[in-house]
Amino acid sequence: MNVHTSRRREKAIYPGKVAIRHAKEAAVEMGIDPAGLEICPDGTIRIFDRAAIPNAAPKDEFDEWLQSGRLG
Template structure:
């Protein structure tokens, strides 16, 4: 009996996105350093960037309703 070799399919390049555990550990480490995480960026090469909430610019309120909403007065 002769075996026939099946040609292998060429695999696409896989991005090395970090998993949930790595992201959770990065967030916990940031909080341990006193950073209040307000956003994060996940790159295909595995880089995780965490942004402090205090450094994220907020949009100026358009009217009095939005001002109250942003300040938490309208719970």
């Protein structure tokens, strides 16, 4: 038996756009305000709630306007 045949490389199985969209829509339906997501090579999708991310103080007036939503 060849050494190379015994070691298999597992191919990454990233989720597609539809799976990501469905995960985001399901999170919104559950009351989560998505702030970010993590996509893992094994197909795992993690969605981070905006409330769980600490709100950093704005550095300047531009950041203050951006955080308050006044800068479309």
